[in-house]
Amino acid sequence: MIGVYSGGIWKIPHLNQLIGRPCCKLSVRSAVPGDVVAIAVWGMKENTALPAAKARAANVPLLRLEDGFIRSSGLGVNGHPPLSMVVDDLGIYYDASHPSRLEKLIQQEVHENACSQQAQSAINVIVAGDLSKYNHAQPFSAASHQQPFVLVVDQTHGDVSITLGGASVKSFHDMLAAACEENPNDEIWVKTHPDVLSGKKQGHFLGNFSEPRIRLFSQDVSPQSLLRYAKRVYTVSSQYGIEALMAGKTVTCFGLPWYAGWGLTDDRHPLAESLASRRGHATLLQLVGAALLRYCHYINPTTRKRGTLFDVLQTLQLQRQHMISCSGHLWAPGLTLWKRALMQTFLNTPQNRVSFNKQSPTATACVVWGVNGEARFNQAAHVQNIPIWRMEDGFLRSSGLGSDLLMPLSLVLDKTGIYYDARRASDLETLLNHSTLCAVEHARALALQQTLVNSKLSKYNLGKQWRCPSAATGKRILLVPGQVENDASIATGTVGIQSNLALLRTVRERNPDAFIIYKPHPDVLAGNRPGHIDASEMARLSDCVAMDADIIDCIISCDELHTMTSLSGFEALMHGKTVHCYGLPFYAGWGLTQDEYVCPRRNRKLALADLIYQTLIVYPIYIHPQEKRVIPVEAAAQWLMAQTRPGKKTHRITRWWRKATNLYRVILN
Template sequence: MTGRILTPITSTMAKDKAIRKLLGAPVRRGHWGARAGDTLAGWGVKLNGQHIRAKAARTGLPYITLEDGFIGYLTHPSRDPRRLSLIVDRQGIYYDASRPSELEAILNAGDAFPASLLGRAEAAMALIRRWRLSKYNQGRFEVSPETQALIESHKGPMVLVVDQTAGDLSIGLGGASAETFTAMLEAAKAENPDALILVKVHPDVLAGQKKGHFGPESNVANVRLIADDCAPLALIERAAKVYVATSQMGFEALIAEKPVVCFGQPFYAGWGLTDDRQPIARRTAKRNRAELFAAACIGYCRYIDPYTRTPVELEHVLDLLVAERQVPRITAKTTYAVDFSLWKRGFIGNFLEPGAGRVRFVSEVALASMTFAPDDAIAVWGRKLDKLVETLPGHVPVWRIEDGFLRSVGLGSDLRRPSSLVVDGEGIYYDGGRVSLLETFLSTHEFSDRDLARGRALTDKILSLRLSKYNVGSRGSLDFKAKAAGRKVILVPGQVEGDASLRFGSPEVSANGALLQAVRAAEPEAYIVYKPHPDVVSGNREGAVAPEILASCADEIVDAADIIDCLEASAEVHTMTSQTGFEAILRGMPVVTYGMPFYAGWGLTTDRMAASLVRRGRGLPLEALVYAALVAYPRYVEWPSGRSTSPEALTEAMAKAAKKGKRVAARGPVDKLLGKGRKLRYLLSALLK
């Protein structure tokens, strides 16, 4: 486009650089002062859009209609308004069957679609089916136990009838009315006499907050109304046939290869794929599912990375949604978070959403006397409350929370809010004695080419931006090799003694001094560089090594140096369970483990406790380990917004923060004062929640 785009969209959208890039022109809010070369735009077919369309007709300026795409949001827009897609239509809009749209023109043209485009469509549909992706993605992956029991109790097939909210513009513009829904249900009953008829209504309808077209009076004979907030495809997969007026669920049913009966005139009707009770004479071409999908979701929609706000392709957005599905999440009506400090309460809720329901912070003492409902869950920090967990009823799921692997700029003990946490309902990644969700994923997941490509790209980004877990220390050039005079340089990272990762992940060597002695015994000729843990150096945690051990086992001690500089100046890393071992693997360095860290046992390290890791069972490429550990396992949050983010966006933000001088070299008086200020701010935040 040339000139400007004038539109009444919100000021936030008008200022969004991604929207401007997608539209290919500067965006100005409002439509006054239009001049030659400008384009007027309206959102959907709302009244203001109709006024602007009329103005465009009067002035001879081009007009475009904007609308959300078919893969629309990470969750529900009421929870997170960042959109994933945008439609720009110069003729009409897809849900207005009274006039042609660009989508209809693409499908009606009769042109053959390139094989490469159809291949993309088939792959995308397979991904959507596997992960049950939709326009809104807040719903549970599975149907509720009540819905499943209802379906299983019926001996015949299940037929799905999809209700819509009264007043939905797509109903009237799609050739339907309130009477259409009555006729649709009657037809479904008559045409499927032996079937269980499930009427999918909006949850707000049964709650009385919104009006639909069916009410409790429809629950007669073999008809049941359900308001299950699950992924639409979870219901569609169980259906023998799907009846719709104009709902997008009909399109998703086609993706799922289900028979679809249309009582309205939605965009996917009229192409030979649906049973159309209102034929559309204007639509003359015959299309298959791949062609329909390619036209609608690849040719017609434009996509945005919600985290980086950059234009992307459909596949990129699907990758983000798949990762969201893979990230472990609590599903409960009430989640009891036990013994969390007040400052942690200010951010824990951001990581538990969506799915955790109401989060209640309780003490260990209070929890011991509580009675739990079937849909309650417990959240605890790491392995701190093991004795309490052992006393809980077996039906109550327990989720353990810990820092992720890309945490923040600065130390957690300095009260820096984490940008990444893991929530694990099976174990926890640093406990090598039991299986965690991360280990299960690494052991069983079939990594796709796109998974591996994302893992590879994320590795390259982390290396190019020189990031680590905490991003602390002073950067500078180190030259261990010159001092080593030909001896192999081994970096030994210290850890916080008594830390859970040592107690549960390194039963044989669990102290920094013992590790140094073991490394010296294994490598008597090596030049050993010991780097104490930043929390030990800052005085926040224990882990100092006796001077006599340092003197006999370490050739050099580096306190304030940046860990990445240390890695780049070394040839090998020996560690108990430190994440420095993982960061060394990213750089292709040999790593020897003396414990059972999450990255050991996959063929990427030399493991002194290999016999204890045989259950991990298979070798993996580095890209798979990175994808699992940094994409599929943790949940990321950007601050101060508190919204979800991606590891790619977080790495960019961490690099920018580090460049602004926010790295932590040492803990002096100013650092302590700033820490107290942060603590006060977070305490206030927690109290206000």
């Protein structure tokens, strides 16, 4: 049991998981209980003296806690709880006066070199994903700044990492003077700390500089996006230093931070030589491996249990991508109450604004529902000179029909076109045309495929269990899935065949001896959408009609799937089936399907892993239906697997009641 005196520490969500042991709240007026094996305090604050004395008296270790180096989506001073924490039994990483547990772990990593591969993967994700300790800031845009600059990093006044790193206020002024002297022909940008920009703390530089080439950079931008344009970096003890090393920059230190003294930085502190003799030499991978993979403790943001660095990086990258993708003043006009509630849930971020008025002259983008919404508001967006973004349901949507107003797990936001419109490019098509998966991404795609196949998940996840009739034994079994005939994917993704009846006739004519299963679309069966084929025609052209069947059961039973543009073709590919396309769905044209037509824009042969990764992992936005937060596709799949699939066909009055109930829930939440 870990004893905690601090009320602030005790309020940290999931404290037990972050520390790695059960915790209990202690009172300074009582003796330390016998089952307490250590006492935890926050860093080197002044209020840690009494708990430290209590720990000495009870002869138990003192654990010093601090935020981890990859902490959260937003600032801690703004109330964002930590996703990582360091637990140090020797000191704390920013106290250079004696070795911390981190220093020992780095030296251990130098000898063992156990984390280099994972460390390189982490660096790749952090740099490419523009991730940092806090991840709320927009990326830096260098449109008006063509020349590289020298970056001088300010810190908050009175930060304990400054004093315990052997530095002072003078260190900051010496640092700026050195940057100017050593880079006489470059602009010098002094970067203000995010906590100063938020109004919570004060910095060391106010902007009254003697030289015009010195600029106080007071924009709150992400570190990696700014470092891409920096020529070199000067710091006292800021985390910017290790982030700059990961970005491949030269780093000069005027304090004694934890990443100095290992031969990787240009150290200017008077005690730098003695620190280096104590620490020794280490590579960047060894520093990162020890600090991020061995020193920090993490919580899985999805399960809220003990997690890994990559659990946190994946979630932060998702949240960051969503924030950036949905930035600006988004105008979503002409929506039903239901669609408005959906868009509010999927588009809203702390940094943007979403409005649903008839007019919005200050909007930066117009968000519409599919191609029909685009046709309706294209002129209005053109007049305002703003782009149109299209939204649609994702590919793992819900446990029930969208037309029954069930809250979706996923939507897609496409700024180029939309995935089902084969007449033009889309964001998904661009992703597929440029897909180059690394080993980790490839493995993730295959693992997701296995999960979906094993769990039999589909877009709607409804229908009764179904088995192929014995009459099909020994025959080639073809599955023909029906579609909603007024669906936009029919209008924009087909060339010749545009109805269920025409498709079924064509498949029968070309395959007279095959056993053909026709699967009506669930929206058509529910009476919500058009696409019905007369019963006599279904009986004449098919050998079996799977009325209320689970689409995945049908796919498992067939040898081939024949479709116009149905998503079931993509699902059949994941189940290893041959797919014939009579239109141009998003998954056609990549060498994975038998295609009736050619799309000249799709100019690559892809592996199935590429299609799965870009379509299911990168392209959609997944939002937890209850918690209203961005989640990865794996968490969405787990949520769907936990739901009960409706199997019976419901009465029309029951469906309308269900629609009203779902609308009420979404609007209130």
